Amino acid sequence: MSFLANAFSITSKDIRLEFRGKESLSLMLFLSLLLLVIFNFALDIDRDNISLLAPGILWVIFAFSGILGMGRTSMAERDEEAYLSIVFSPASAESFYLGKVLSNLLFLIIMESFTIIFFAVLFDFERIIGSLLELVPSLILGTVGFSLIGTLFSFLSTTSKYGEVLLPFLYLPVVVPILLGGVSSMDIVLNETVGEGTGKWHQIMIAFDILYFSLSLLLFKYLIEE
Amino acid sequence: MKILELRGVKKRYHANSALNGIDLSIEKGNSLTVLGPNGSGKTTLLKILSGIMSPTEGKVIYKNNQASENDRKKEIFFLGHKNSLYNSLTVLENVNFVCRLFSRNNGDASVENILREYGLWERRNDPVGELSQGMKRRLAIAKGFLIDPDVFIMDEPFSGLDIRWRSSTLSKIKDFKRQKKSLILSTHLVVEGYELADYIAFLHRGKFLFIKKKEEVDIEEINGLFDSPEETLK
Structure with missing residues (x-):
């Protein structure tokens, strides 16, 4: 019971940190909006090819914006070695991990919902909203996968001086099956x-x-132990 | 009862050796001050004692191996070099977060008391990022006293504190000792370290030059060790 209680304490702390610092979610939302605008200008998208291009555009945005945000939530732990207050507490490494996964999952879901809505508006593609119910299983499975491995890699990246630069190179090859x-x-x-x-595809995910x-x-x- | 024991502990960082075969035993209710020049391995030793770092060789034994990992984490509090605070959270939020993880329901009154004692109550709703370094240090120390651990491990507790807060922290640590709880601290402040110790250990190049009862060492001797450890011991 305390395992879950500790995980939820860590998640609620992350939500509060985000509410105060606006370091992670706001960056994710801004990058996804920026990428949507770039794709809008760069690609010759019309009513005929929108449904063919939409999956690729959206999942690329989810992956890049997601890793940016997850990197930030991990960096917040390393600032002033704040994460040691969790490491030295009775909270287990597993509950620490679960807490971070849940907060990353929440931020990813918000970013993805925002991206899909803006995609529908910007590309005049309301059908994606209509198909949302059918899309939910793969969106959830993909987002859970991003969060599970992204939490590990983003924490790993904070152990290196160039971690934030290295993070996409480590993370993206590993999430290829989820992206696919x-x-x-x-x-x-x-x-x-x-x-x-x-x-x-759901089974693979x-x-x-x-x-x-x-x-x-x-x-x-092993990542949180020095 | 032995509360913490190190047997043949060595720690290497790549080619560099930080600790070279440390044997140490701390009885319940005793306090140990670890002194030594910069780079002698004090922080590494404290991190290994606290459990955040594993030794490359050797054993760390807590309560004769009769306590679970969870008990160990509940009963030991480590105050590191850095303050381990979330800058975007307020003073109160930082304190409450740690109390929740330690399942300490101290009640609002004890939180208020300790924050008042450390001059932080008026700033309780301010983000920690807006506090001075000294205030952050005070908050980190206050957090430890609020948790009220059985074993308090402190790495340079007085760093960043002015003379007023240094002396009130000193008396707070003395109160803690009076409760027959164990204390392990490292400091560059020989006088304060001496005052708080039951035992004094001097670490040099990853090895103890000595571990003695406080009464067996004097401050002059310790000060001499900082200048030239080998010469002084001859």
Whole structure:
């Protein structure tokens, strides 16, 4: 019970930190808006090809904005070695990890909702809102995967002087299966591909989520130990 | 009862050796002051005692291995070189967060008392980032006393404190000692370190030059050790 209580304390502390410092979520939202505008200018998007391009654009934004925000939440822990107040407390490394995963998950969900809404407005693609219910499973599985492995890697990156620069190089190759699953299942839903279901991709994403979770649980304690 | 014990502890950072075979035993209710020049391995030793750092070789034993990892974490509080505070959270939020993790429901009155004692009550709703370095240090110390651990490990507790807060922290630590709790601290301030100690250890190049009862050492001898450890011991 105290395991979950500690994890929730850490999550609520992160929410409060974000509310005060506006360092993570605001950066994520700003980057996703910026990328949407760049894609709007850079790509020749019209009513015919929007549903083909939307999955790729959205998941690229989710991945890049997400890793930026997760990097910031981890940096906040390293400032003045604030994370040691958790490490030296009875809270276990696993509850620390879970608390950080939950707060990252929350920020990612907010960023993704914002991105999808602005995508629909900016590209005049209301159908994505209409298909939201069908998209939710792959969005959740993908976001959970991002958060599970992103929390580990973003903490890992804070141990190095050039960590924030290195983070995307470490993180992006590892989340390729999640990106692939997210893009493909969104493509199937938006383009109503005949004969193909999203089930196969969901299974792949579930498998990777479990793998990321198990690996991170094992490794996180070594990251916070000096 | 032995509360903390080190057996043959060595710590290496790549090619550099920070600790070279440390044996140490601390009885419940005793206090140990670790003195030594910069780079002698004091912080590494304290981090290993607190459990945040694993030794490269050797063993750390807490309560004769009869306490669980969770008990150890509940009963030991480490005040590091840095203050371990969240700059964007307020003074009260920082304190409450740590109390929640330690499952300490001290009540508002004791939080208010300790913050008043450290001159921080008026600033309780200010973000920690707006406090001076000295105030942050006071808050970090206050947090430790609020947790009221069985073993308080302090790395340079007086750094950044002016003379007024140094003396009130000194008397607060003395009160803590009177409760028969264990204290391990490192400091550059020989007089304060001496005053708080039951035992004094002098660390030089990762090895203890001595661990003695306070009565067996005098301050002059310790000061001499800082200048030239080998010569003084000859």
